[in-house]
Amino acid sequence: MSTAEQQPDRTSDALLGAADIRELAAALGVRPTKQKGQNFVIDANTVRRIVRTAGVRPDDVVVEVGPGLGSLTLALLEAADRVTAVEIDDVLAAALPATIEARMPGRKDRFALVHSDALLVEELPGPPPTALVANLPYNVAVPVLLTMLERFPSIQRTLVMVQSEVADRLAAKPGSKVYGVPSVKANWYAEVKRAGAIGRNVFWPAPNVDSGLVSLVRRAEPIPTAASRTEVFAVVDAAFAQRRKTLRAALAGWAGSAAAAEAALTAAGISPQARGESLTVEEFAAIAEHKPAAAERPAL
Template sequence: MGIGRVMSEREAHVTLLGPTEIRDLAELLGIVPTKKLGQNFVIDPNTVRRIVRTAGVRTGESVVEIGPGLGSLTLGLLEVGASVVAVEIDGRLAAQLPKTVQRLAPDSSLTVIHRDAMHVIELPSAPMRLVANLPYNVSVPVLLHFMEHFPTIVAGVVMVQAEVGNRIAAIPGSKVYGAPSVKAEWYGSWRTHGQVSRQIFWPVPNVDSVLVGFERRERPLGDEAERLATFTLIDAGFQQRRKMLRQSLQSVLGDTATASEIIEAAGVRPESRSEQLTVHDFLAIARIADRHTKIH
């Protein structure tokens, strides 16, 4: 039996959520979507299937979903036969999700963890992919947290605010390139996969959304100490992004003369600005700085 046949049989047993079902579930739970939790529920099955297809999710894969809400995307993942671990901060939503799945996707593999995603450092299974509609206010920290703590995640797709998504996937030199861009690059390659209509959400947000896909590097750029040192430099550099590196990094590397010496030894021009550097440049500076400290 081929994968295509397996998927078609599963699809016959899974029902996705539409606008009416989403509103009925919210009313049942007494939920009024809040901006504080970034609750904008997806009400369009076609968009759900687009996300799952873009993420390349296959039958039998373990997927972690952050913020499943009422279960729109969860059902889409289960529809193709994935095994889903869903992390949900809202107790009412976490309690309802297994009931919704039991009714609309019986015999599916779902585990719900009721917790703040930023505090999750262990999961019951090793996820291969991360697929999520991330709340606008915490999308970057949550994404970087999961990339850091779950190295088995090799790829995925997240739906985020367009401004945030474009920043994550930005390249050096672009106007929106910043600390999130460089930190994301530590883990792998990122690219946008098109905008998503505001109308597929309830309630309709006042911002645009995009899909951002990623693939993890086959080998880490460095060890944990090097990552922490590199991220410290990235934060310092972009806090004063308009200044030359020798000025913006002196708070971490010492005075301007010492900073210039270290930056130059790393093969980077001290007159450069942070938005011109790749993650490799910041790592090179971190390694020279570490050697410089040991020498002195």
């Protein structure tokens, strides 16, 4: 980690430093908990780096999940047109608007708060979001990411900070040992890549794991398939439920039998002896297109 990342940025009074974060937390009676995946970023240089890496533009409408005490939120407000923060914690959600007004009063009208579980959010106030930038709670990072990409197709660019191992899985390519369900499902929506590493000492409390940045740029065109997302994801889930099995065996339950699975795989141009970790998202979509029709029930 560079010296710049380790030393708090003193150039802007608007952004939160380590002392500010601790003072805010103490005033609110907040003690970060593992249960909620709370690790607050205490380094202004790090949040600026995240915003820069995300390529946030002056016309962007950014949605942030898990803003916490507002470290990243303030940096996003410096760069974007509007920011909508989704926060589940009652105390943090109540305090964030006051922090924005105190530190960046000129931008308060361009900030909106949604006090909710991100997994339950169906709509957001204001213009449709164009970007998602967030330090995601590590315990729900993947489902939150996939849910936001599904429900808000206007999100074109995403940069999330997640546990390093999760970042590896999201960005993994077919054939990798860590390629799996998150890799395929994220790739259904976007081109995915690792975008950097974040050390432990920029957080309070310091986590026991390293963190990574993941960049996702939504596909210009959806995966060309007649199968729905739900149908494709059902194949993905089945294929990785038993990683060591061949697809012929792993997809037997999905298809109705091993023979039916083999027929679907052959029709899709995929070897029944292949394994899920070798397939692209396009190949999973091809399998989904060839799911056997359900056997007709005998007449009573």
